[in-house]
Amino acid sequence: DSSMLTKMFHLVILVWFLISNANSSELKEIKVGVGFLRPEGKELGPLKHFELEITKVIFKKMGLRPQFVYCELVEIPKKIISGEVEAALTLKTGLAGGIYYSDDYIVYQNVALALKESKIKIEGIKDLGKYSVTAFQNANRYLGSQYREVVRKHQNYIEYLEQKVQVDKFVNKQFNVFVGDYEIFKFHLKELGKSIDEKNIEVFRIFSPSNYKMGFLNKELRDNYNIELEKVKESGDYLRIRQKSIEITSKN
DSSP, rough: HHHHHHHHHHHHHHHHHHHHHHHHHOOOOEEEESSSSSSGGGSOOHHHHHHHHHHHHHOOOOOOEEEEEEEOGGGHHHHHHHTTOOOEEETTTSSSOEEEEOOOEEEEEEHHHHGGTTOOOSSSSGGGSSOOOETTTTHHHSHHHHHHHHHHHHEEEEEESSSSHHHHHHHHSSSEEEEHHHEEEEEEEHHOOOOOOOEEEEEOSSSSSSSEEEEEEEEEHHHHHHHHHHHHHHHHHHHHHHHHHHHHHOOO
């Protein structure tokens, strides 16, 4: 009977489709080394949270699911070379031979900000000693020895865990200078409903940007990662995910 054959044919096609879909949704697990990060998302800062999220998105496009392995940053090169992990985050080139490095996937750019009306001039880190300064928590540990030395003796310097509070106090002129990531500053400015034109803010780029790469044991995996990273950046998903990380971590 032709109708029976047609039904059987459709059934075979349906089963094949379901099996194909099931297979395509199965992601291969890959171990990824993460240095200095705590597993609980609520304890991560916006950019650290973003690193994990962007990795998940890019790896999914590659048919992979990252299993994050937390360890000391200094241990990562040997963990890659020994095969304990197949990839790792937050690396700089030249850590060890046998690692294939990706294109830059994240850039940390801390700046010093001042309102133009204050007529403040900052040419270097040492100039921060002349003004009241608000910074993000642990900035004294992350921004280098010269910065640490300047703020150690500073009489009017405060670090805030809540960066929204830091932004608010700067905007309300309780501090002359804001120190932190410019993208995070702009996000909290918007969240606080503050209407300050960016033209009225002076940006002093006195800190070197920190560009980070992923390291891979396998060259082909690295090449595929670079392709997908570029696509994510071009699509606008990169900035959307970064913004989402700021939102999530700022609520914790």
